[in-house]
Amino acid sequence: METPLKLDTLQTIELAEGVQVQLHPAGPLPRAVALMVDMVLAALIFGGLILGLLFLGNLVGMEMSVGLILLSAFGTYWGYFMLYEVLRRGQTPGKKYMGLRVVRTSGAPVGWGAAFLRNLVRFADMMPLLPQWQLAWLVFGFYLFGVTSCLCTLRFQRLGDLVADTLVIYDKTTEPHFTAKSREPIAPAPPPFVLTREEQVAFIQFVERAPSWSESRKEELVQPLAELLGIQGRGAVQRVLGIGVWLRDS
Amino acid sequence: MKRADFEAHNEANWRELEATVAELDRKRPLLDAERLPRLFRKVCGDLALAQHRMYGRKLCERLNGNVIAAWGHLHSGLNRGSSGLALFFGHTFPAAVRAESRVVWLCLAMFWLPFFAFIAAAYFEPKWIYALLSPEHQAMMDMQYGTDNVDEFIREKFGSNFGMLGFYIINNVSIAFQSFACGVLFGVGAVYALGQQGIILGAMFGYVHANGNLHRLYTFCASHSSFEILGIILCGAAGTVTGLGLIKPGRLSRKDALTAAGRRALPILIGGSMMVALAAPIEAFWSPSSIPAAMKHTVGILGWLGFAAYFTFVGRRQDAA
Incomplete structure (x- = not known):
């Protein structure tokens, strides 16, 4: 099925309840930051476990605690992401920090199977690995395959996401960092011609996003409309904003 | 119905849903089981209306988030033990x-x-x-x-x-x-x-x-x-x-x-x-x-x-x- 190319990455999904929701997939960069946070936290957890088990080793014997340390290394490495993603509804601490969440492509929360698959395939995603040493599995790799796969898929899915049929999405929509306060109130103005639904949406979205753009960018964006409206420059921007406000509030 | 009226009319419902979801996120058990489905059905309708009437990105995103969160809780996996x-x-x-x-x-x-x-x-x-x-x-x-x-x-x-x-x-x-x-x-x-x-x-x-x-x-x-x-x-x-x-x-x-x-x-x-x-x-x-x-x-x-x-x-x- 050919889908028309879109400007944004929003994924529209129709639920069984008959309503359409939109998922906002997250790109490699915020996910990389989330991963760093998780790596640090996993290292701290493992370090704490080692200390605790070494202390325990004084009581029950070192052999026992060596076995437990090995088991906890295994558990931290393969289990950290899986347990958090299932038990915390798709959010490891790093993902929570970055406002991300793992969901199925249907929007449903991930279960054990999906979390198991996507975090095992992480091993393939993180290749090439740093040079191997005794505890090669505690070293993380460069995620070359994962990033490549993210950039080749429309929904930023790494190989693990593809195999497990999952997505990483923005959990909460964030407000733009920089917004300019509008100095002059915009006078609503009816559009001079009949607009289709999509065109009406475009006008309303222009009003909503305008505060985060510079004046020259706004003028550039309304340039194609200037000829239709018969005004140039700032006047055209004001006119388009007015139409948007009229459409939104009426 | 204008957007402001729509928001004023439904705000209480959305607040209740958001509070319910927050409670579920903290793994608190719900005392009345029918509350979530009822609020969920309501917000589904509200979202569809808001999208159709073009009430704007901010409102639509809020309702969108509410629908996804509630849906996730309703559809979270069965524990078959x-x-x-x-x-x-x-x-x-x-x-x-x-x-x-x-x-x-x-x-x-x-x-x-x-x-x-x-x-x-x-x-x-x-x-x-x-x-x-x-x-x-x-x-x-x-x-x-x-x-x-x-x-x-x-x-x-x-x-x-x-x-x-x-x-x-x-x-x-x-x-x-x-x-x-x-x-x-x-x-x-x-x-x-x-x-x-x-x-x-x-x-x-x-x-x-x-x-x-x-x-x-x-x-x-x-x-x-x-x-x-x-x-x-x-x-x-x-x-x-x-x-x-x-x-x-x-x-x-x-x-x-x-x-x-x-x-x-x-x-x-x-x-x-x-x-x-x-x-x-x-x-x-x-x-x-x-x-x-x-x-x-x-x-x-x-x-x-x-x-x-x-x-x-x-x-x-x-x-x-």
């Missing part, structure tokens, strides 16, 4: 292995052919074995399974069976997981991992065949061999299944084929890794124990026969249904 486990081992797992029997046979061959080739090499061309095993490795094999020495080398190194359990789990299950994960890369990883395991293990066995104490080796390995080797082969087979999705996507796009293959591989992977994990306590506690050799050999043979029967016969009835 022990009956789910029984269904998995009684039907899903063996049926999934049979459904991919061609790949499983291929993976069995990829492991066993080099293995037996190296054992044969012990009698015809032992230099193949010496080419593969480093002198240190050979010395270690001599210590464990040499003709004169009776010490348990690895056990001495780690001291206790519990230490060994940790070592076996981290080593064997990681190998199984990695052979699956690398299978995603067009199956290359799985072929490499299985072939490598077959070659290394074959060389080690061949070395003992050529100059070691065969009885000790087979007595130690017999009991856990079926769990461990079949488990690793099945994990490799699961990796090959996903890799084949990329190589031979059929009528799907490669992306969709990978997803579909992942779904078919998952039960094989879960079952296989459970078998490897089960092998670890057997290898750590039962195999080095002083149980009579005949007993260990019997358990080993029964293990192989049992798995052959399990994958051939179990879970057939629901196939037909």
Whole structure:
């Protein structure tokens, strides 16, 4: 099925309840930051476990605690992401920090199977690995395959996401960092011609996003409309904003 | 209805839903079970209206988030508990292995052919074995399974069976997981991992065949061999299944084929890794124990026969249904 190319990455999904929701997939960069946070936290957890088990080793014997340390290394490495993603509804601490969440492509929360698959395939995603040493599995790799796969898929899915049929999405929509306060109130103005639904949406979205753009960018964006409206420059921007406000509030 | 009126009219409902979801996020039980579905149905309608009437991005995103969050809670997975486990081992797992029997046979061959080739090499061309095993490795094999020495080398190194359990789990299950994960890369990883395991293990066995104490080796390995080797082969087979999705996507796009293959591989992977994990306590506690050799050999043979029967016969009835 050919889908028309879109400007944004929003994924529209129709639920069984008959309503359409939109998922906002997250790109490699915020996910990389989330991963760093998780790596640090996993290292701290493992370090704490080692200390605790070494202390325990004084009581029950070192052999026992060596076995437990090995088991906890295994558990931290393969289990950290899986347990958090299932038990915390798709959010490891790093993902929570970055406002991300793992969901199925249907929007449903991930279960054990999906979390198991996507975090095992992480091993393939993180290749090439740093040079191997005794505890090669505690070293993380460069995620070359994962990033490549993210950039080749429309929904930023790494190989693990593809195999497990999952997505990483923005959990909460964030407000733009920089917004300019509008100095002059915009006078609503009816559009001079009949607009289709999509065109009406475009006008309303222009009003909503305008505060985060510079004046020259706004003028550039309304340039194609200037000829239709018969005004140039700032006047055209004001006119388009007015139409948007009229459409939104009426 | 203007947007402001719409918001004013429904705000209380949305607030209640947001509070309910926040409570569920904190894993608090809901006292009135019908509250979430009622609020959810309401907000679904509100979202559709808001989208249709173009009430703007901010409101739509808020309702969108509310719908997703509530839907996630309503559709969070069922916990089937022990009956789910029984269904998995009684039907899903063996049926999934049979459904991919061609790949499983291929993976069995990829492991066993080099293995037996190296054992044969012990009698015809032992230099193949010496080419593969480093002198240190050979010395270690001599210590464990040499003709004169009776010490348990690895056990001495780690001291206790519990230490060994940790070592076996981290080593064997990681190998199984990695052979699956690398299978995603067009199956290359799985072929490499299985072939490598077959070659290394074959060389080690061949070395003992050529100059070691065969009885000790087979007595130690017999009991856990079926769990461990079949488990690793099945994990490799699961990796090959996903890799084949990329190589031979059929009528799907490669992306969709990978997803579909992942779904078919998952039960094989879960079952296989459970078998490897089960092998670890057997290898750590039962195999080095002083149980009579005949007993260990019997358990080993029964293990192989049992798995052959399990994958051939179990879970057939629901196939037909």
